[in-house]
Amino acid sequence: MTNSSKKPKHGTTRKSAKPLSRARILNTALQLADANGIEKLSMRKLALALDVEAMSLYNHLSNKEELIDGMLEGVVSEFDVPIFEGDWKSAMRSRAISAHEVLIKHPWAALLMLSRVNVGSAMMTWANASYGCLHDAGFDYPLIDHAINAMDNHIYGFTLQIINAPVSSDEYANAAGHYLPLIPADEYPHINAMATLIMQGEHSGVNDFEFGLDLILDGLERVLAAAGKVSGSPIS
Amino acid sequence: MTNSSKKPKHGTTRKSAKPLSRARILNTALQLADANGIEKLSMRKLALALDVEAMSLYNHLSNKEELIDGMLEGVVSEFDVPIFEGDWKSAMRSRAISAHEVLIKHPWAALLMLSRVNVGSAMMTWANASYGCLHDAGFDYPLIDHAINAMDNHIYGFTLQIINAPVSSDEYANAAGHYLPLIPADEYPHINAMATLIMQGEHSGVNDFEFGLDLILDGLERVLAAAGKVSGSPIS
DNA sequence: TAAGCAAACTTACAGTGTAAGCATAAAATG
DNA sequence: CATTTTATGCTTACACTGTAAGTTTGCTTA
Numbered sequence: 001m002t003n004s005s006k007k008p009k010h011g012t013t014r015k016s017a018k019p020l021s022r023a024r025i026l027n028t029a030l031q032l033a034d035a036n037g038i039e040k041l042s043m044r045k046l047a048l049a050l051d052v053e054a055m056s057l058y059n060h061l062s063n064k065e066e067l068i069d070g071m072l073e074g075v076v077s078e079f080d081v082p083i084f085e086g087d088w089k090s091a092m093r094s095r096a097i098s099a100h101e102v103l104i105k106h107p108w109a110a111l112l113m114l115s116r117v118n119v120g121s122a123m124m125t126w127a128n129a130s131y132g133c134l135h136d137a138g139f140d141y142p143l144i145d146h147a148i149n150a151m152d153n154h155i156y157g158f159t160l161q162i163i164n165a166p167v168s169s170d171e172y173a174n175a176a177g178h179y180l181p182l183i184p185a186d187e188y189p190h191i192n193a194m195a196t197l198i199m200q201g202e203h204s205g206v207n208d209f210e211f212g213l214d215l216i217l218d219g220l221e222r223v224l225a226a227a228g229k230v231s232g233s234p235i236s
Numbered sequence: 237m238t239n240s241s242k243k244p245k246h247g248t249t250r251k252s253a254k255p256l257s258r259a260r261i262l263n264t265a266l267q268l269a270d271a272n273g274i275e276k277l278s279m280r281k282l283a284l285a286l287d288v289e290a291m292s293l294y295n296h297l298s299n300k301e302e303l304i305d306g307m308l309e310g311v312v313s314e315f316d317v318p319i320f321e322g323d324w325k326s327a328m329r330s331r332a333i334s335a336h337e338v339l340i341k342h343p344w345a346a347l348l349m350l351s352r353v354n355v356g357s358a359m360m361t362w363a364n365a366s367y368g369c370l371h372d373a374g375f376d377y378p379l380i381d382h383a384i385n386a387m388d389n390h391i392y393g394f395t396l397q398i399i400n401a402p403v404s405s406d407e408y409a410n411a412a413g414h415y416l417p418l419i420p421a422d423e424y425p426h427i428n429a430m431a432t433l434i435m436q437g438e439h440s441g442v443n444d445f446e447f448g449l450d451l452i453l454d455g456l457e458r459v460l461a462a463a464g465k466v467s468g469s470p471i472s
Numbered sequence: 473t474a475a476g477c478a479a480a481c482t483t484a485c486a487g488t489g490t491a492a493g494c495a496t497a498a499a500a501t502g
Numbered sequence: 503c504a505t506t507t508t509a510t511g512c513t514t515a516c517a518c519t520g521t522a523a524g525t526t527t528g529c530t531t532a
Contacts, residue, residue: 020322020510042488052511055490059510064489088452111351114396124424131426141430149394150448157389160350188360194377203378212386215455223451256479278519288480291521295479300520 020052022060024072030106033071035114038108043067068112073120075109078102081129088137089217095130096155096213104158110159139224150216158209173201256288258296262306266342269307274344279303304348309356310344314338317365324373325453326385332449339395339467346395375460386452394445409437458472 016025029066033041043064047054061067080098082091103110104114119166127148136146167175185192238421254260264285269277279300282288297303316334318327339346363384370380412434421428433439 036255043490044488053513055513058490111347112434114350114393115347115400117400117402124419124427128424128427131430135426135429139506140435141426144426145430145439146444146447146451149397149444150390150451153389153393153448154386157393158385161385164351164353166353183360188364190371190377190380191360191364193371194367194381197377203381208385211382212389215382215386215452215459218458219451219455223456279521280519289482291482292480294521 018051020050020056020060021205022070025050025057025067026074028075029067030071033108034106036140038068038112042044047058067117069120072109072116072118074123075102075106075113076118076120076123076126078105079122079126081126082112082133083129084133084136088134088139089221092131092151093210093213095133096151097209099155100209101153103155108164110156114156137224138228140227143220143223143227147220150220151213154212155218158212169204171203173199189196246271254287256286256292256296258306261286261293261296261303264309266304266307267309270342274304274348305354305356308345308348308352308354309358311338311342311349312354312356313358314341314364317356317362318369319365320369320372324375325457327369328387328453329446329449331369333445334385335391336395336445339391340398343399346392346399350392366468372408373460374464376463379456379459379463383452383456386456387449390448390452394448403444404427405440409435 011111020120025046029041029046032046032049043057044054046067047057050057057067061070065192079102080094082095084091103113130148131141131144139147162169165172180192180195180199183192183195195202249388251364261282265277265282268285279293280290282303283293286293293303297306315338316330320327320332339349344368367377367380371377375383398405401408412431416428416431416435419428419431430439
């Protein structure tokens, strides 16, 4: 039972010293994606980074889809799991900010999260805790579904805007000035006005994650209050 | 000058009767993507559908990226362009519903929209009109940015949830019942409860696009009212 | 009539995910 | 201890991808 780790349990024609494992593969894949972007991550390059042949990966993963699912699980596991401690709004606020930060750290992840249904244990744990937090605060389940949807759409949507922005946020004003002449004021007066404002530094265009978040949280608070008045306390 | 259309202006070694054109390529690509999904759309298959060789496409498009940008422009051009007629909320509501419906009609488009910055004329026109609508209603530009962001995140996020759902909305209750036993009630009590509710048909889990939308619109209305009281009428 | 050029074509290349099958050595079984 | 099984690596091969490079054709213009 107690065999020293890093020793293979079965035979192989190994080139490299360390044995392969699902965890080691996912870890390396995550690092490569962080460094070079997901579109540069191929099975062959991943194998190379692990000092192994491409097909060896398939002993631990059934296909690339599974690799990506595993990588996303790793990302989700970095999300802070919310806990209700009397203030659901601050719990949800922390939840959103944490997820946002993690998704910025792994810029390839947000888009992939939106393209599949994740049922890994990290995701299930996170979702369950999120639901529970709102449930404890008096939300009923349909409202919880709506609330989480609204918040998550904001998290992913806003994060993607930052990721897709052609320039980093601190050069936004400069870039707006550069592109402004390309926006005909007669055809697109409002876009032109917006760009002008950004150029003047009076509006960042990004970094207002929390404004939209509060819009949603305040809205939910009002819906919760209204529901509470009609149907009494929904706390089980 | 006036040469009858469908006749080539220059020589070629053409196989097919009709001449190629950017519009014809984009049109066919859009149809193929609608029918088979974007991941099945390759330059070769697109060329085949046009009765042409793959490389011929590159006389009209510089690369696949440009093809996809063009396809997305086609999708955006189907969005209803909002107009302010005294009621910004109903204008924004129509805007959101229209975009949502179009994105459902072209299920491959939403994810791609989130992965790039679109600066085509259809997108610019749509964005400018959207900004203008809110501007006419008294929003200042920073608030407009936040408002459009919040609404668009909802549009794309919600649409993607529907698109990614493993079953269509009318079989949701059945599917929930099928998967329910796979969700351990002790580990994930709240997810289990949610699935139970869906199975009982008391909550759809989807098709509540407008709930989240109203959450945002009502929130914006309050912010607008508050801003109006402080800074007076911001209408130019 | 000749030159220029746009739009089609052919060929080729470097890459992709992965199916099929082989080789090895540790573990399980007799 | 001898044998079989099995897990894990490797090699080869295939169908498919986007697209660079170069060629052919015939309309348009000088």
